Amino acid sequence: MIKYITTIILAITALMANPKGENMSNLKEIYLGGGCFWGTQGYFDLINGVVYSEVGYANGISDQTSYNQIARTDHAEVVRLKFDSNRVDINEILEHYFRIIDPFSINKQGNDIGRQYRTGIYYSDDKLKSVIENFISRKQAKFTKPIVVEIEPLKNYIKAEEYHQKYLDKNPNGYCHIDLNLASKPLYDESKFKIPSLSELKEKLSDLAFKVTQEKATERPYSSQYDKFDERGIYVDIVSKKPLFSSSDKYDAGCGWPSFTKPITTDAASYHRDLSHGMERIEVTSRQSGSHLGHVFDDGPIDKGGLRYCINGASLEFIPYDQMDIRGYSEYKVYVK
Numbered sequence: 001m002i003k004y005i006t007t008i009i010l011a012i013t014a015l016m017a018n019p020k021g022e023n024m025s026n027l028k029e030i031y032l033g034g035g036c037f038w039g040t041q042g043y044f045d046l047i048n049g050v051v052y053s054e055v056g057y058a059n060g061i062s063d064q065t066s067y068n069q070i071a072r073t074d075h076a077e078v079v080r081l082k083f084d085s086n087r088v089d090i091n092e093i094l095e096h097y098f099r100i101i102d103p104f105s106i107n108k109q110g111n112d113i114g115r116q117y118r119t120g121i122y123y124s125d126d127k128l129k130s131v132i133e134n135f136i137s138r139k140q141a142k143f144t145k146p147i148v149v150e151i152e153p154l155k156n157y158i159k160a161e162e163y164h165q166k167y168l169d170k171n172p173n174g175y176c177h178i179d180l181n182l183a184s185k186p187l188y189d190e191s192k193f194k195i196p197s198l199s200e201l202k203e204k205l206s207d208l209a210f211k212v213t214q215e216k217a218t219e220r221p222y223s224s225q226y227d228k229f230d231e232r233g234i235y236v237d238i239v240s241k242k243p244l245f246s247s248s249d250k251y252d253a254g255c256g257w258p259s260f261t262k263p264i265t266t267d268a269a270s271y272h273r274d275l276s277h278g279m280e281r282i283e284v285t286s287r288q289s290g291s292h293l294g295h296v297f298d299d300g301p302i303d304k305g306g307l308r309y310c311i312n313g314a315s316l317e318f319i320p321y322d323q324m325d326i327r328g329y330s331e332y333k334v335y336v337k
Contacts, residue, residue, distance in 0.1 A: 026086040026305060027051065030093065030128065031058050031154055033076040033120035034101045035109025039178035040079045042168040043100055043318060044143040045151040046183035048238075048266035054080045055167075056159045058122050063156045065222075067164065070116045071199025075156070077116050086305030088266050090128060091103055091334040094135045095187050097121070100178045103139070103147045110177025120150035122157075135334070186267050188331060195289045201239065212314040213291035214240055216276075216283075221256025224313025228252065234264060234313075240289040244268050244316065245309070248337040251301065257294065258311050260305035264335050269277070269309075284309060291315055 018132050034040040037055040044050050057065050060075030070077070094155045101109060107118050121132050132151055140147050147295055168174055201210055211217035226235070235245040235258075245260045245268075253259035269286060274283040274295065286292045295316045300308035 003163075026084055026303075027082050028085045028090060028128070029080065029082050029104070029124050030090070031056075031078045031080050031122040031124070031157065032097050032118075033058065033078045033118060033122070033150070034097065035077070035112050035117045035119070036175065037077040037079050037160070037164065038167040038174060039110075039180070040077075040100065041166065042176060042180055043178050043183050044079060044081055044093075045094070045166075046180065047083075047088065047096055049085075050081055050083045050093075052080075052082040054159055055164050056080055056088075058154060058155055058157045059120065059150070059152055060156050065156075068163055071114060073318065074115055076118050076120050077160075078120070078122065078157075080157070080159075084305070086262060086307075087092065088336055090131055091135060091264055092187065094121070094132065095306075096183070098139060099182060099187065103149050104143075104145045106148050111178065112297070118150060119148065120152065122152055124154045124155040124325035126153070138334070145190055169181055187265065190242065190288055192273075192314075193237075193242040193329065195240050205238065209238055209314040212237075212312045213289075213293075215290040219257070219312045219314050220296075221326070223256075224258055225255060226258040226313040226316060226318065229258070229318070231318070233314040234292055234319050234321075234324065234329060234336060236329075237286040237289055237291055237321055238315055238317045239291045241317070242268070242286065242288045243319075243332050243335075244286060244293070246332075246335045247321075247336065249304075251304075253300070253308055253310070255308075255310055258313050258316065259300070260309040260311065261300055261307055262309070273295070274291060284311070284331070286315075313329070320337070 041053050041055050047054055057070050057075035058078040060073040062073040066071040066073050101119050107115050109117050124275050232247050236243050243264045246264045249261045251259055270285045270287040272283045274281040281295045284296050294311040297308045298306055300306050319327055319329055321336055
């Protein structure tokens with residue numbers, strides 16, 4: 001069982017950071033150009049699942065350059081990210097990226113003007129190409145103006161000078177064209193996810209669902225309709241209807257409760273120390289509604305990050321994939337493989 005070090009926050013951080021450490025093949029890499037790289041790095045350093053970042057220069061005409069030469073060598077200022085794909089999906093990374101750029105602006109972001117400030121997504125793994133292109137296609141379908149973000153294989157990358165690395169950590173009041181506070185706000189519109197009053201919940205929910213979500217009860221093992229359930233779609237909070245888990249991350253743990261390797265997005269769940277019943281556990285709740293969902297343990301599949309989200313089926317509602325559009329969950333379809 002997980003050892004609590006000094007605080008529950010440290011314990012949760014350790015748990016979410018692959019506590020067993022046997023498998024690092026889940027690490028993926030992407031290079032993002034979003035204007036001045038100081039702010040881009042500062043923003044992504046705040047995103048759960050990003051385990052490493054550095055700033056540098058990419059996709060110029062030379063394999064050598066420097067900050068004072070990039071205009072001549074046509075390099076773009078980029079942030080290099082390594083992220084744990086068992087904790088954060090590449091589509092979520094790209095959603096964050098689009099949140100902080102103007103995808104219609106050519107060679108200009110914020111107050112920064114010049115080719116070195118062009119937007120670009122550069123990949124070192126060809127497997128990411130189709131994912132990136134599909135993401136851009138879905139974004140473009142929402143707009144009439146053309147998206148002008150470059151999508152290219154990485155070439156001629158040079159790490160930037162040391163004084164640029166973690167610049168905003170070294171200079172907290174330094175220039176930044178990005179609102180870093182956005183990193184702590186939900187990516188998707190949550191205004192449609194309403195939280196009913198307790199009296200309304202008592203009328204709408206079954207007795208079991210109410211006791212589980214509001215009173216932290218636990219359903220009997222092997223009693224949930226979702227325990228041996230493998231249809232394609234998403235599982236939403238039965239209280240607020242916010243997406244919590246994807247069928248792509250569901251597996252049969254043999255424990256008697258629906259089990260998942262991770263939430264659908266990094267802002268779906270909250271974590272709390274639970275000392276009830278003479279045990280030390282980490283409780284999982286819906287971040288948006290606060291509803292009790294279950295617990296997370298560190299005995300899950302190693303190749304999927306080592307976590308097991310043991311969730312009460314009574315806290316969930318399943319939305320089939322072919323109903324996600326009509327039910328208003330189109331933007332979450334990318335998380336269902």
